[in-house]
Amino acid sequence: MTQPAGADVLPQGTLWTLDLDQPLPPGPVPQVPVVFMRAGPEVAQELAQAMDLDDPALVLQRFDNGRHCYAGRIDGMLVTYGWVTFDEEDIGELGLSIRLKAGEAYIWNCATLPAHRGQRLYPALLAHIVGELHRQGLHRVWIGTDTDNLPSQSGMALAGFQPVGDVFISRVLTMRRTWMRGRPGVPEQLVMDVRRALFGALEEVWLAVSSGEPSVSIMETSTDTSPEFL
Numbered sequence: 490m491t492q493p494a495g496a497d498v499l500p501q502g503t504l505w506t507l508d509l510d511q512p513l514p515p516g517p518v519p520q521v522p523v524v525f526m527r528a529g530p531e532v533a534q535e536l537a538q539a540m541d542l543d544d545p546a547l548v549l550q551r552f553d554n555g556r557h558c559y560a561g562r563i564d565g566m567l568v569t570y571g572w573v574t575f576d577e578e579d580i581g582e583l584g585l586s587i588r589l590k591a592g593e594a595y596i597w598n599c600a601t602l603p604a605h606r607g608q609r610l611y612p613a614l615l616a617h618i619v620g621e622l623h624r625q626g627l628h629r630v631w632i633g634t635d636t637d638n639l640p641s642q643s644g645m646a647l648a649g650f651q652p653v654g655d656v657f658i659s660r661v662l663t664m665r666r667t668w669m670r671g672r673p674g675v676p677e678q679l680v681m682d683v684r685r686a687l688f689g690a691l692e693e694v695w696l697a698v699s700s701g702e703p704s705v706s707i708m709e710t711s712t713d714t715s716p717e718f719l
Contacts, residue, residue, distance in 0.1 A: 500636045500655035502583050504669070504683050507630045507650045509623045514649035516616030520608040521563060525617040528560040528570065535567050536560070539602060559618045561610055569610045571599035571618055580633060583656055585667065587686050592628040599641075611641070615648035631686065651675075653683045 528536060530552045533545035542548065551558070551572065561569040574595045577588045587595050596618060601610050615632070622630055632650055634641045642652075654671040669687060671680035 498657050498659045500670075501658050502580070502633055502635055502656045503642070503652050504654055504656070504687070505632050505634065505645050505650040505652050506679065506683070507619060507632075507648075509619070509628050509630060513619060513623060516620070517609050517612040517647045519561075519610050519613040521605075521610075523561045523563050523568070523610060523613065525559060525561045525614060527621065528558040528567075532560070532567070536570060539567050539570060540598075540600070559614065559621065561614050561617075563605065568605040569599075569601040569614050571614055572597050573618060573622070582635060583633075583658070583667065584665070585656070585687050587631060587633075588689070589631070589686065592626075593686075594622050594627050594630050596630060596632040606640075609644075609647070612644040612647035615644060615650070619648065631683070653679055656687070 530549055533548040533552070536548045536558065537543075537545040540548070548558075555575065557573040557575075559571050559573070560567050574597065575589060575593070577586055578595050578597060579586050580597075589595055596615065599611060599614065601614075619630055630650075632645060634645065636655065645652075652672050653675050654669045656667065656669050659666045669680075669684055671677075671683075
């Protein structure tokens with residue numbers, strides 16, 4: 490199967506990774522004193538407020554489902570946070586799920602309160618999370634970003650993450666086609682690993698769309714391994 494030229498089809502998101510079996514890069518230094526820590530259910534209300542939620546039910550549900558949260562405090566105030574999953578997590582912006590192997594983690598839903606942005610808190614938080622996961626014996630970390638979110642991409646690069654592939658989405662009548670294209674120079678095995686995490690053993694996913702939302706998943710296999718897919 491070959492992908493159309495699709496000059497008008499732009500990437501919607503990018504998957505990045507960091508190999509924890511290699512020496513970790515030096516972490517970026519935040520521009521203000523901050524204390525990072527793992528957060529638990531005891532601060533669910535505070536996390537909910539930082540996440541602009543009306544109540545902590547969603548936060549508590551995440552903890553109940555085995556998600557971890559890491560946060561940073563300045564003068565005791567929670568100013569930045571990020572979540573970590575170890576099995577499977579929805580990527581709502583793309584209508585996909587990432588399925589992790591043993592020894593992998595996925596960092597997601599990271600944010601810094603507006604008044605504290607621009608102080609390198611985000612890349613420093615990522616570096617802290619990566620260090621904690623490394624000490625826990627994990628082997629690989631995944632993280633994603635919207636294609637147009639340049640500040641987030643800059644933070645990931647500062648924390649040592651490498652972009653692996655871009656996710657494309659195109660609409661064909663009532664179907665939505667989603668596929669991934671590896672970045673130039675990225676090893677083929679790494680591209681295959683991220684495809685496996687997103688699509689299983691498939692090259693792409695077709696989703697039936699109802700009222701603008703994907704409703705039924707229809708997957709199509711392919712054995713094409715031409716450079717266009719890499």
